[in-house]
Structure formats: C-alpha cells, structure tokens
Amino acid sequence: MSIKENPLVAVIEESIRLKDSAQAILSEAMEGTPLSRLERLVLIMISEADTPMTVSQMGRALGHPRQVIQRVANRLEELGMLNRLANPDHKASSLFEPTAEGLKYERQLGNALQDIVEALLTDKDEKMCLRISGELKHLRDLIEAYQASREGRT
Numbered sequence: 001m002s003i004k005e006n007p008l009v010a011v012i013e014e015s016i017r018l019k020d021s022a023q024a025i026l027s028e029a030m031e032g033t034p035l036s037r038l039e040r041l042v043l044i045m046i047s048e049a050d051t052p053m054t055v056s057q058m059g060r061a062l063g064h065p066r067q068v069i070q071r072v073a074n075r076l077e078e079l080g081m082l083n084r085l086a087n088p089d090h091k092a093s094s095l096f097e098p099t100a101e102g103l104k105y106e107r108q109l110g111n112a113l114q115d116i117v118e119a120l121l122t123d124k125d126e127k128m129c130l131r132i133s134g135e136l137k138h139l140r141d142l143i144e145a146y147q148a149s150r151e152g153r154t
Contacts, residue, residue: 011139025120029112033105034079038064040109042072043081043098047106052085052095081105 003009023037030040041062046053059069073096076082081102085095098106121129 011136015136025116026113029116030109033109035076035105036072038062038068039072039076042069043076043102043106044109046082046096047098047103052097054087054090054093054095056093058096076102 026040027037030037033040035043042058045058045061055070055073056066058073059066062069073082073084077084077096081099082096083099085097087093087095117126
C-alpha cells in the first residue's frame with residue numbers, strides 16, 4: 001500500500017484541510033472581537049470544561065506549548081474573562097475557570113457560530129457532523145492510547 005492509500009494518512013490530510021476551513025469560519029464568527037484566535041479557543045475550551053483546568057491541560061488539548069497557553073491565560077485573566085484558582089493538587093500549577101464575563105463572551109461566540117451553522121448545514125449535515133465527530137474522537141483515543149503505550153504510560 002502506498003502512503004497515499006493509507007487510510008490514517010487520508011484522515012490526517014483531510015483533517016488538516018478541515019482545520020483550515022474551520023478556522024476561517026471561526027474567524028468570521030469572531031470578527032471584530034478583541035481576542036486573538038488562540039485566546040478565543042482557550043476561552044471556549046475552559047467555558048465548556050466540566051472542571052477548572054491547568055495551563056498544561058489546556059496546552060495538551062490544543063497542541064500548544066505550556067508557555068504559550070500561560071501567556072494566553074494571563075491575558076484572559078487581565079481582561080476579566082478567567083479566574084485563577086489555587087490547585088490543591090499542585091501549588092505551582094494554578095487552575096483556571098471562566099468568569100461571568102468570560103461565559104457571556106463565549107455565549108456570544110456560540111450564537112455567532114450557530115448562525116453560520118444554520119446557514120451552512122442542513123439537519124442531515126448536522127447529524128453527519130455529530131457522527132463524524134464521534135468517530136474522530138474514537139480515532140484520536142486510539143492514537144493517544146498507542147502513544148501512551150509507546151511511552152510506557154498505560
């Protein structure tokens with residue numbers, strides 16, 4: 001099998017193209033906002049998280065170095081969109097959660113994205129997206145489990 005016929009390579013290549021298209025839509029929805037793309041992504045992720053997150057957790061989830069995410073979290077805290085909390089499990093690694101202002105901003109972004117979704121997708125397309133999202137998460141879980149086993153972190 002050639003590299004072009006490899007199913008995992010095909011998914012990865014299409015995911016890269018999809019990421020670029022999705023970022024264009026996200027930028028359209030967030031046009032005119034005072035935050036950078038990464039600041040918006042961090043705010044969305046923290047707003048949707050079940051529990052406060054550390055900078056390291058955010059960095060791993062977004063694929064960015066901890067130092068980059070630390071600067072973003074600090075800026076969002078300065079803007080009043082994030083609260084820094086003490087971490088009982090690790091004194092040097094603060095937890096972050098959204099403020100009421102951060103949640104309000106995230107809802108506005110969500111509404112703008114929903115308007116785009118309604119213009120872009122039919123009900124059938126939305127169901128397809130949910131199915132594909134679940135399948136991609138399963139594939140990511142497989143890849144991460146493989147990586148963990150290779151690093152001895154089972």
